[in-house]
Amino acid sequence: MHLTHPIAPYQGIAPEDCIFVTNDQMIEIGMGSLTQFWQQEMYPEAPLHLYMQLESQPAGRNLLLGALLARAEQIRALQPQVKARLYTQVAPENWEMVNFYNKAGFKADDSEDLYHFPLPIWPAHPPVACNYASVALRTPDEVQGFLNRMNAYRITPLDADFLGQCMQMEHFTCIGYYRGAHAVCEALLTGQGSAVTLVSMYVRADYRRQGFAKSILGAAADILRPRGVTQVSARIFSRHAPQVGLMRAAGAAKVRTISLLPGIYL
Numbered sequence: 614m615h616l617t618h619p620i621a622p623y624q625g626i627a628p629e630d631c632i633f634v635t636n637d638q639m640i641e642i643g644m645g646s647l648t649q650f651w652q653q654e655m656y657p658e659a660p661l662h663l664y665m666q667l668e669s670q671p672a673g674r675n676l677l678l679g680a681l682l683a684r685a686e687q688i689r690a691l692q693p694q695v696k697a698r699l700y701t702q703v704a705p706e707n708w709e710m711v712n713f714y715n716k717a718g719f720k721a722d723d724s725e726d727l728y729h730f731p732l733p734i735w736p737a738h739p740p741v742a743c744n745y746a747s748v749a750l751r752t753p754d755e756v757q758g759f760l761n762r763m764n765a766y767r768i769t770p771l772d773a774d775f776l777g778q779c780m781q782m783e784h785f786t787c788i789g790y791y792r793g794a795h796a797v798c799e800a801l802l803t804g805q806g807s808a809v810t811l812v813s814m815y816v817r818a819d820y821r822r823q824g825f826a827k828s829i830l831g832a833a834a835d836i837l838r839p840r841g842v843t844q845v846s847a848r849i850f851s852r853h854a855p856q857v858g859l860m861r862a863a864g865a866a867k868v869r870t871i872s873l874l875p876g877i878y879l
Contacts, residue, residue: 726867726869
């Protein structure tokens with residue numbers, strides 16, 4: 614078995630973060646990569662995230678995983694003052710890979726889950742000294758500013774094209790609470806008919822545990838209820854306590870697990 618790096622960036626990934634494994638006949642049997650990003654807002658306890666992609670025939674998996682773990686430790690060593698999490702994504706039904714990562718020491722402590730809940734009926738009480746308003750999306754700068762604020766609290770970023778698709782739907786709703794010119798909490802929902810999706814929502818860390826999340830959902834419900842909306846769907850990460858708590862408060866029912874996210878702390 615042999616490990617090699619590409620001589621140039623591969624699909625936008627730096628050569629040192631991309632590894633190919635070949636057999637003794639120099640036939641490629643697998644490929645893995647690491648993508649690093651910061652998620653200080655969602656996971657302050659381990660803000661450096663390393664997403665690992667690994668696709669290989671069984672013969673090359675252990676060698677490739679070992680090389681990726683070594684590279685992850687190198688990245689981690691460059692920033693010793695912060696804790697890091699290395700994780701990957703596996704389909705729930707892919708028991709072969711689930712067992713592979715379990716044996717390698719990855720913990721199955723996170724997943725992306727789909728929930729449904731009825732449109733909230735609790736009142737929208739604006740927090741003290743906050744202004745409630747629709748998010749300004751009239752200019753490219755306003756759009757990019759909103760996306761930057763949302764993406765600071767997301768694992769997978771939203772882009773302008775996706776936001777444009779959301780805006781074309783019947784029940785597009787984008788609202789927030791503001792103190793002066795500073796956004797405190799914003800929510801994006803969209804959908805058609807009697808159902809909407811809570812695409813994204815955040816509350817600034819210094820304003821959490823003050824009822825902002827419930828209040829902004831209540832405000833959105835006041836907008837959507839007269840239009841005949843009765844149900845909301847949302848995707849959450851099971852390791853993120855605020856998201857789990859919001860689903861519990863909304864009386865949400867878990868529909869299914871979309872993907873497993875096994876990981877280890879470095």
